[in-house]
Amino acid sequence: MSEIAKAYEPKEVEQRWYANWLEAGCFKGQVDDAREPYAIMIPPPNVTGMLHMGHVLDNTLQDIFIRRARLEGKAVLWQPGTDHAGIATQTKVEKQLRASEGKSKYDLGREAFVEKVWEFREESGGVILKQLQKLGASCDWDRTSFTLDDHYSKAVLTAFVDFYKRGYIYRGKRMVNWCPATHTAISDEEVNMKPQKGYFYKMRYELVEPDGERTHLEISTTRPETLMGDTAVAVHPEDERYKHLIGKTVWRPFPKAPIPIIGDEYVDREFGTGCLKVTPAHDKNDFEIGQRHGLEVIEVIDHDGKLNALAGEDFDGMERFEARKVAAQKLEDMGLLIEREPYENTVGFSERGDVPIEPRLSEQWFLKYPKVEEAKRAVESGIIKFHPDRWKKTYLHWLNGIQDWCISRQLWWGHRIPVWYKKGLERSTLDFNDPEQVHVSVEGPADPENWEQEEDVLDTWASSYLWPMANLGWPEPTEAQQKELDFWYPTSTLVTGFDIIFFWVARMIMAGLELYGEDKAELTDAEIAARIPFKNIYIHGLIRDEKGRKMSKSLGNSPDPLDLIEKFGADGLRFGICNIAPTGSDILFSEDRIQIGRNFCNKLWNAARFRQMSGEMADNSGLEAILGRIDPAKCDDYDHWILGRLAQVTEDVEKCFTGYELAPLTHNIYAFFWSDFCDWYVEASKGKLKDASLRDNCLAIQDLVLRQVLQLANPVMPHITEELWKGLGYDASQAFIQNARIPHASEVVAGIEVDAGAVERVANLQELISQARALKAQYNLANKRDVEVFYGAEGEAAQVIADNSALIQTLAGIGSLNTIGGKSTDGLPAVVTPLGPLYLDLSSAIDVDAEKARLSKELEKLNKLVAVGENKLKNPKFVDGAPAQVVEGARKQLAETTEKRDETQRILNSLG
Template structure:
C-alpha cells in the first residue's frame, strides 16, 4: 500500500459542502421502502421553521439532534425518512411584507389582497432558499424530494378537509367571544400565542360613589381606562365588610352611568380592597362573571387599539396609553382618584411583535377542544406516546385537563382562507371542501367568502400526516405513518405537540408519533434566554464557518442532557472542534504510515487488539442504548471517551511496538487490525460528526461505499473477554500511576525511568505483565523494568525511589535517577502545606451549620467532594515526602 495523505490541518471548509452534495446526489437521504410489513421504518417530520425567519442556534440544536438519530437509525438498516418543510407563519410573514411595503410608501390595503399575496410569495421564495442553504450547511440529512410547505396544494387540501370535518362533527363554531387581540398585527391570538412578561406598573385606587349619595366604595385596578366599559362592581358574597352593598347601585365615574354591585365568588377577599370592577368586554375573568350575571357587554376599543364611540366623546380616538393618562387626570380633578401603588405584574404581549395584548370582543371561529383533549389524554395514559424526559408528561396532562376552546381565525390575508361562505339572501353559512357558486341552503348566488384566514397552527397540527399525502391514501402515508419520533423544544408543548396528537387521533385514528423528545432551550452563560434584544444570540452559520458543522453538532449533543437547558457561549464550541481535530490527526497518523504495508486476511489478535475490540464493543452497546432513548449527551460522552482515550491514547500508542519491530509480517498484521478498528470507530462516531468521518472513511483502503449508509456497529457477545479486560485494566492502572508521578515530578517524556514492580503473592496478572513488559515500558516511559514477587520482612523500598501502591502490586520508581530530589522535596512540602490550609478552610466551612443548612444541597456536596480530593492529595504527598526522606 501507499501512504495516504490527509491535509496537515483539519479544515472542514475544504470538504463539508462537497460531501453534502455527494450524499444528496447519491440518494442516501431517501429511504428504501420496507421489504415486508413487519419492517418498521424510522420517521421524523421536521418541526417546520418559519419561512421568513433565519435559523438561529435553537434551530441548530433541534436540527442537530434530529440528524443524529436519523443517521443512527439509517445506519442500523432501518428504512429511515426525515421529512423537511417550512411553515408559512401567517402573522410573522405578513409583518415582514407589510414593513417592506411601508418602506416603499404603500400598504397592503392599497395593493389589495391579490397583489399583496403575490408580494408575499416572492418574499417566501427568497427566505426559503436561505433556509434550505442553512439546513444543508448544518448537515441535515433530510429527504429533499419530499419537502413540504404549509401552503402547498396538498397541505391546503388537508387543511380544508379538516375544517369541514370539524364543522360536520359539531367541533367548530363561530361566535362573539372575548379574544386576545394584537392591535399592531390587527388579529386575534390564541391563549398560547400570548407571552406573559413581568412588567413594572401601578395599582390605582378609585372611588365609585353610591347612587343614593351616601358614600362610595373603593376599588383598585391596573387598567383605569377600561372603567369606561364597566357594567358592574363585584364583591365576595362571604365578605362581611360588603354584604350590605350587594344590590346597591354605584355611579361609574366619568361615564356617569349607574351600575350594580353584585356578589361573585371570583372576587378574592384579601386581594386589593376586596372590591373589583367588572368589564366583561376587556377581561377574561370579567367575561365569565358577566355571563354568570347576565351583564351588558360594552366594547370600548377599535381593532387598531383606539377608544371607540362607546366612551364619552372626549376619549374617542385615543390610544390606550393616551386614554389612561387622560382618565387619571380627570379622575383626580373630579375627586375620584385616591392613590396609586408601584407593582410588578405579568402583562400579555404578542408573541410575534411584542405589542401589549388587549382582551377584545370579536366574532371568531373556535374549535371545541375538550372532546379532542380527552382522546389525547387517554392515548398518553395507555402509553401510546412516551415523553423523554418523563417530567414533561405533567405539563401535557395539566394543559389538556384545563384546555380552553381554540380561537382559529386570524384577521390576515396570508394563510389558508377560511372555507366558509355567507349568504346575503338567507343569512346562513355554507362550509365546503370545494368552492361553492351558490348558497347550500337557499341556492342564492349572493354569497361571499369569509375574509379571514386560519391560525398558522391549524396547518401545523396536521403536519405529521398531511406531509405524507393525507387525506389521500398515498404510498407514503400508508408506509411511513404513524411517524416514529418528534424532537422539539419544551416551549411549544401547548402550541404544537398536544394539538398534533389530538389531530392525529381525530382524523387518522392513530397517534402521529410514539416518541416525544423534549430538549431544553439554549441560554447564555448567565442563564438568560438567547434573544435579539439582549444581543446574546449566536448565529449557527457563523459557528459553522469558524468551527465546522461537526464541531457545532457534537458540542450541542455533548451539552444536551435530558431535562436541562444548555448554557453556551462561542467558546463552548472549541470542545467539538478539538474532538474533530483529534479524529483527523489520529487518522492522518495512521494513513501516513501505510507505505509498504500489505493487508492480511484474518490476522491473529494480540491481547491489546482483543482489548480494543472489547472497548469498541462496549462503546457500541452504550451508543445504541443512548441513542434509542435520546440520551444525546451520554452518546457524545461515550464516543469521546472511547475514541480519545481508548483508541488514541492507548491502542494507537500500543501499536507503535509492532510498527517499530523489524518484522514486516507483524507490521502488516498490526496495520490490518488498526485499519479495521479505525473504520469501525468512524462508523460508531458518524452520527455525531458526519462530515469528518465520511471524509476519512472514503480514503481508507479497507472500505467501500459511503459511510452514511454503512452498517452501524452492534454489540457482539463473542467480542467480550473479561480476562483480557481485567489484565489490561491492571496494566492501565500501573501505567497511569507512573505517568502521574512523572508529571508531578516534572520528568520530561524523553527521560526514561527505572521501575521495580513488586507483585503480591498469588497475584493473577503477573504472567500478563511479564509477557507485556515491552508494552508497559513504551506506554509509561520506562527504561529499565524489574518484576519481583519477593516479600517478607527482608524487603525494603529501594533507595532513591518513590513507592506507588496499586491493586495487587507496588511500583517503585527511581526518581533520583531522573529528577532533582532536593527540589522535589521542597516542591512537595510546599504543595502539602497549601493543601492542608485548603482542607482546614473546607472543614471550617462544612462545620458551619448556617452554611450546611442554608446553602443549596449540590453546593454542600461539591464542597465535601473537594475535601475528599484534598485529603487524598495530602496523603499522597505525605507518602512521597516519607519516601524521599
C-alpha cells in the same frame, strides 16, 4: 482509497460530500416492503425564517435519528417543508411595503397584497432550507412541502369542513388575545411576557346609598383606562367587610352611571382592597364573571387600541396608554384617586406587533377539540411514548384543562376560511345550520356571485397540525400516495422542543385520531395506534446563553449558526451542540463548549491519517474481511481489551437510540475513541508495529476499530466520517457509508473470543500507569523520563507487570522498572495500585541535597503559618466575636495548611 491530507479542511470536505449525496439521491425516501420504515416529519420552520441555534439543535437531532436508521438498513423518509407563518410573514411584507412604497395593505387591496406576499415568498422562502443543507441535513428535498401548496391547502380546507360538519367548529363572540398593531387575534404562543413597571391606582367608587358611615368602596387597578367599561364591582360573597353590600350599587365615575355590587368567588379577599372592578369587554376573567351574573358588556377600546365614543367624549379616539394617564388625572381632579403605588408585573406583548396585547371580546371561529380522551389514552397506555417520559405529565395536564381553540385570524395571508354567506343577509341574523344562508365546502358555492366569502384566515397552527397526514397525500391520496400512507404512517419519531407540546404536538395527535380513517365516535387501542401521527416524541430543551437567558437579537447573545459553521465546520458544530445537550433540559451555550466538536474532528482525522501512514491498507472491503485478518492467537491483553471495549461502546450507542437517550451519545463515542483507542491502545501498539510477526494483526484491529467508530459517529458527523471511510478504503463496493449496515455489538467482534481476564488486567495496568504518572508529577518529575521505579507486586500481579514492563515504561515515562526485591523501601515515596505498590527512587532523578534544602525552607514557612492559624483560633475574641462564616473560613484554611505541612514533612523524610 485516497491519501488523507495532512490537515482537515471542513469547508472543502463538507461541500464536496453534500453535493455528492444530492447527486446520488442518497436522501430519497422510497417505499420498500422488505425493509422496516422509519419516518420523521421536520417541524416546518417559518418560510421567512433564518437559521438560528434552535434550528441547529432540533435538526441535528433529527438527522442523527435519520442517519442512524439508514445505517441500520431501514427504509427512511425525512420530510422537509416550510410553514407559511401567517402573521409573521404578513407583518414582514407590510413593513417592507411601508418602507419601499409608503403604502399599506389596504392601499393595494387583498388580492394585490397577497400577490406581493407570494413574490416575497418566492424570493426568500427557501433560504432556511439552503442553510439546513449547510448543516448537513439529509432531508428528501424533492418532497419539500409548503403549507400553502395546492395539495396541502386542500387538506387544510377539508379538515375545516369535516370538523364543521361534525359539530366541532362554531362561530361565537369570545375573549381573545388581540394585537392592536396587526389587528388580529393571536394565540398564546404568539404572546411574549415582559416585565413592566407601572402603577396600582387606588380609587374610590361612591356608594349610591351610603352604608352608615361608609360612603364608598376602595378599588385598585392597573388599568384605569378601562373603567369606562365597568358594569359591576365584585366582592367575595363570604367577605365580612362587604357581603352585606351585595345587591347595592356604586357610581361608576365616568361616564357616570350606577353599577351593581355582586358577589363572586373569583375575587381574592387578600389581594388589594378585596373589591374588583368588573370590565367584561376587556378582561378574560371579568368576562366570565359577567357571564355568570348577566352583566352588560361595554367595549370602550377598539381594534386599534384607541378608545371609542362609549368611553365618553373626553376619551373618544385617544390611544389607550395616553387614556390611562388622563383617566388617572381625572380621578384625582374629582377627588377619587387615593394613591398611585409603583407596581411591577408581567404584561403580554404581541410577538410580531411588539405591543401589549389587548384582551378583547371578538367574533371568531372556534374549534372544540376532538378525541381528547383518546389523545390522553394514547399516551397513558404507551401507544405514544414521550422521551423523556416526564413530559407526558405536561401533555396530560394541558389536555385535562383544555379550552376551545380560536382558529380564525384577521389576516389576508393564509388559508381563507371556506365559509360563504348569502348576500343581502345581516351577519348577526344568519342561521349557521341553514345551508341556504351559510355555505361550507372546500370548492365553494356553485353560484359564487350570490355569496360573500368569510374574510378571516385560519390560524397557522390550524394547518401545521395536519403535517404528518397531509404530506403523505391525505385526504385524497392517489394510488401511489396511498402506498406511501400505508407504509410511512404513523411516522416513527417527532423531534421538537417542549415549548410547543400544547400548540402543535397535542393538536397533531387529536387531528390524526379524528380525521385519519372513517368518522367514529369511539376508538379501540388498535384504531388509535393506526391513526396517531407518530409513535415516539423526543423532547429537547431550549438553547440559552451561559447565564441561562433566552437567546435573542436584542440581547446580542445569539450567534449566527453560519458563522459557527465557518469557524468549527458543520460536523464540529453538530458534535459540539449534541455534546452539551442534556435530554429534555435547557442547554447553556457558549462557543468554548462547541470547540470540543472541532477538536474531535481533528483527532479523528489525525488518527485515520496515522493509520494510513503506519502500514499498507489491506483488505477493508467489509466487516468479515477485516475480522478474517485478525488472528486471535496473536492478540495480547491490550488487543483483547480494545476489542472488548469496542463491543461495549457499540452496545452503549445502541442503547442511546433504542432508549431515546441521546445525551450520552457523543460522550460515549468521545471517551472510547479519544481515551481508550488513541491515548491507550494506539500508544500501546507502537511497539508491535515494529514487530513483523505482530504488525499486520495490530493494524487489522486498528482498521476494525476505526471502521466501527466511523459508523458510530456518522449520524453526528456525516461529512468527515464519509471522507475517512473512503480514505481508509472501507467497503469499496458501496458508494457511501450509509449503504454499509452498521454491525450490532454481538457482530462487531464475531468469531473472536474476547478474554475477559485480559480486559481486567489492562484496566489494572492503566491504573498503575496513571498512578505512576501522578507520583512523578507530585515530585515535579512529570517531564523527566529517566527516573527509576520499583514495584512490590508478587505472584500473578508481578507477572503482569513483568510481561508489560516495556509498555509501562513507555506510557508512564520512566527510565527503568524493577522489582523491589530485598531493597529497603524506607524513605521511598510510594503509591498503591491494583497490582501492588510502586516506589519512586528520587535519588535517581533529582539533586537530593538541593531538594532537601528547598523543602526545609518551605516547611519552615508552613510551620509559621500553622502557628498563626492555631493562635487565631485559640483567641476567644476572634472565635466569639467574628462572623460565623469568617471563623469557619479560618478553620478550613488551617486544616489545608496543616495538611500541606505534613505532606511536605513526609516528602522531606523520604529523602533521608
